[in-house]
Amino acid sequence: MTWDEECEMTEYLISVFEKGKQWHKSIVCNLADLEKFRDEISNVIDLTSTAEKLNISHEKAKILDKHYADDELCINCKHRYSSNCITCIFELQSPLERKLYLALTNEHIKFNIQYPLNWNGEHISIEGKSYHNPTNNFKEVLTIADFFVYQKGVKLCVYTDGHTFHEKTEEQAQHDKRIDRKLQKLGYKVLRYTGKDVNEDVEAIVQEIKAWIN
Numbered sequence: 001m002t003w004d005e006e007c008e009m010t011e012y013l014i015s016v017f018e019k020g021k022q023w024h025k026s027i028v029c030n031l032a033d034l035e036k037f038r039d040e041i042s043n044v045i046d047l048t049s050t051a052e053k054l055n056i057s058h059e060k061a062k063i064l065d066k067h068y069a070d071d072e073l074c075i076n077c078k079h080r081y082s083s084n085c086i087t088c089i090f091e092l093q094s095p096l097e098r099k100l101y102l103a104l105t106n107e108h109i110k111f112n113i114q115y116p117l118n119w120n121g122e123h124i125s126i127e128g129k130s131y132h133n134p135t136n137n138f139k140e141v142l143t144i145a146d147f148f149v150y151q152k153g154v155k156l157c158v159y160t161d162g163h164t165f166h167e168k169t170e171e172q173a174q175h176d177k178r179i180d181r182k183l184q185k186l187g188y189k190v191l192r193y194t195g196k197d198v199n200e201d202v203e204a205i206v207q208e209i210k211a212w213i214n
Contacts, residue, residue, distance in 0.1 A: 053081050064089060073098055079105065087113065096160040096198045097146055103202045104147065109209065115148035115157075116141050121186030143179050151213040157183055158209065159192045 012034045017024040029037070051061035067074045067089055079085060084105060091113060092098050104111055118124040119142045129138040145157035168176075180190045189212060193205055
């Protein structure tokens with residue numbers, strides 16, 4: 001008997017079930033067959049369209065596919081083809097928000113985006129609101145926080161701003177200060193970050209937020 005004949009061969013059992021059906025199939029195979037099966041599954045997944053993977057319209061899928069190909073934040077993102085993509089691309093207002101959103105998500109921090117509060121510090125819906133609607137007026141809204149974090153009794157309103165502190169007009173700066181003072185009186189902590197802050201050290205921002213909630 002040769003050395004090859006004495007070697008044990010590992011065999012693998014593969015079971016396939018069809019969802020919602022009463023049948024399944026099981027096969028025993030060697031490593032080469034298992035690798036071939038793996039490659040065939042990967043090929044099927046690769047050929048599945050973005051629309052099918054995320055259950056979205058083809059129009060939205062085309063937008064996502066373009067981001068996956070060209071957008072620096074998407075190319076190496078660990079959340080590709082997940083529901084996070086829908087939020088990141090279609091709900092956030094700016095690349096700064098997207099960058100912070102991904103950094104917070106990577107750290108498994110729970111938060112809400114675009115979180116509106118009224119003048120009593122209560123969460124409020126902005127659906128249908130406008131400054132011309134006498135019964136559903138936007139003046140009822142104190143602020144819309146880019147990110148709202150509520151953990152361990154700490155309520156954080158986090159804002160990202162494309163302007164530096166020096167680029168803001170006096171009116172913009174005073175407006176932000178008024179909102180910050182009101183939020184603080186209502187028991188909220190306010191964190192504001194410039195575009196420079198987010199682009200140069202988003203991890204430092206995440207660590208600051210974690211320090212507040214821990």
